[in-house]
Amino acid sequence: MRIRFFIILLLGLVLLSCDEESKVEKEIAEIDVNFDVERFDKAFAEAEPKDLPKIKGAYPFFFISDPDAFWIEKMNDSLQNELLAEVQRKFPDLDASKKELKGLFQHLNYYDKTFKAPRVITLTNDVDYRNKTFVNDSLVLIALDNYLGADHEFYQNIPMYIASNMEGNQIVSDVANDYAIKYMFQSNRRTLLDEMIYFGKLLYFKDVMIPFKTDADKIGYTEAQIKWAEANESQIWSYFIEKELLYSTNNKLPSRFIADAPFSKFGLELDNDSPGRLGQYIGWQIVRAYAENTGKDVMKIMQTEPEEIFTKSNFKPKK
Template identity: 75%
Template structure:
């Protein structure tokens, strides 16, 4: 009877939690977050040399005073630029679905941060500089669409496959959210593997809260098979970190093995080839989730909390 009572209690608490989350999401859906997506990429694609002054007036931050107009006009006429812009227009004839996702993000940001104001959103191209796919500040969100043409696109043939895998339009709002997460996050040190794990765990948990309409696989940039592998092997991964005493290790090689973008994580075991990269980030994510569930703290506070406090209070236990 006692076991049955605890089961019923757990189910009841889960139901109440889900019901509360549903109420919050309904409230968030009523928040106004109006904005227009400005297609600078399209405007530049369609512009003629005589339109340059108009473009410079509308988007002065894209034109350096050190660069003469002749160079910009040459870029307008350049065949490679024309091909790049054509591919972008073909992939993004409109921006409706992504705009809806960005609106959802902004609604959540306004709910959790009362000081947040909806930024100006501008799309552009940046010669496939994939390390700068999106840029965010207090008033602007810049999205370089030539980095989201699809994993198998011909422009990405010289880019590592594990990086190109996330160069698709479904990842745009994920990348924008990641930029915002970094703005809200703070911690004094990032010296140990645990520091790094929880830093990236915070960024991923921020996505849980701000873009709940995206899947866990999309939030971390895994395939569905990779996220299932991480879930199935969570206990084994955690045991490895504990047995090897890696959590407080400051070896600079550890982030490259378990945190940085890579085709697989480096345990130096047979399971390496089956594993996705960034499993340290994945475990950090589970620790931060456990902390949030245990303490009930709001997302803004969590993003400012030191990693050791998060770890101590999370009482993290991996899935069996």
Template identity: 50%
Template sequence: MKRLLKYFGLSAFTCSFFFIILTFFSCGETNKTAEEISKIAIDLKVNRFDREFANAVPEDIPRLKLQYPYLFPEQFPDSLWIAKLSDTIQTELSDEVHKAFGDFEQETEDLESLFQHIKYYFPKFKIPNVVTVTSDVGYNNRVILTDTLLLLGLDNYLGKDHHFYKSIQKYIAAGLDKQYLTSDIASALSKKVVQYPRNRSFLSRMVYYGKELYIKDKLLPNISDAQKIGYTTDEMEWAKANEEQIWRYFVERELLYSTDAKLDRQFLDPAPFSKFQLELDSESPGRLGRYIGWQIVRAFMDKNTKRLEQLLKLDPDEIFKKSNYKPRK
């Protein structure tokens, strides 16, 4: 280090001064962006269909059908919906959601902040009509986002230990918590703006998921990395502590450009753990390939001046080569 300072004719004091100045401007730019985002006007209305249905009487069904036609398929007669009003399971679902979410005030604030960030980075995005529902714990479709509508199945966010989830595999139930709600919405958005790679290499797929997670860095700056990827705090710490070993495993086994589909099941798809076929498997969280892809995209953006929309269009190989990614030790 001293040789470098001498070569450039810089003292340690001078370098420290420049570092402070760079940090100051970086923080200033971040604060300026946050201020601009906070000024974006959002016309958000949350329609609590779950509460309306919970409080409805048979005479309300025609009105609800008129207001929410997409929630009442034509092939089902009114008698089915009337019977559901007094169904014990439906009543318990509604009660448990009400206990967990109450007036939905905090969640509404979180949604407003999320939509402000989305409008800042994707100006053409139109704020959808937000409707909260119960879905008979249909966790595979707990968030549905269309061009005009955002459906939120709140009965899928009652906490991993809720008795509704006893028959669900633990690694899935772990994600059924309200702390992941905005993260799931951001994931739904990312599927609309990030194109799945035509190149079927493992590296391309890792970077694809890395882009999704980097979108969350921008849209959800106030939540933890664990919430973004759907890990517990301990799982996040495990991934960070073992990043170098994970990367070495991928490189030494020449997996980066492999098109073997089973790598998805091992390292990308939701699973109780990643499958290195080693003793440490049971200690590891699932989806570690997504975590590595995330770090590659972060490394690229740290070294290259690109807007978010530009990043999303870039080829995975270009991102990887220009990232000069080095895993943390």
């Protein structure tokens, strides 16, 4: 009888929590945010040298350091023109991305009342995949040539584990990540645990700000990879504990478990089956547990130190 009572109580709490989340999401959906997605890439692709003064007037911040001759040469460069043509072919419009960006901006406004919708501009950056997006208080830049699709011919010399995230569905996730870094504070990133929780906070920020995206999209895994991580969570955690890695300052650990890589490096048979960045994944689960246990606001969590998050999370991996 007592067990039945606790099951009913637990179900009631779950339903109440879901109802509260639904109420918050309805409030967020009512927030009015106005912005346009400005296509600098398209304007530049269609421009002739005589149009340069007009483009400079509209986007002066792109023309601070290079002389006009540089931009005119770029207009006439065949490789640049091919790149721009591929971007226009892949992205004749950005309706889907604009809808997702609107959702992100609404959530940001709900949790940060000072937030104002930025100016959003698309461009190309010679496939500099380390700088796909840029965010500041008033501006969001999106380099569309980094989102042409994993198997695009322009990405032939890029490792597949990186190219796999060069897809249009990653745009809002990358922008959200830039905002997460903007709100982040953490005094130490010395130990593996520090690094795990740093990236765990970035991923939890996405949980809150882009809840309409899947977990796989948030972390940049395939569906198979996220399922592998979920299924092996306990095994991964046991390895970290048994090898006493959490408080280690060994500078090789981030490259094994945090950095982009084709797989995580346990030195076990399971390595080749594993996705990279499993330290980030476990850090994410720790921060989720902390948020659930404490009920802390996401913005406060972004400012909370790793030791407090770990200690109060009472994290236990999925079996």
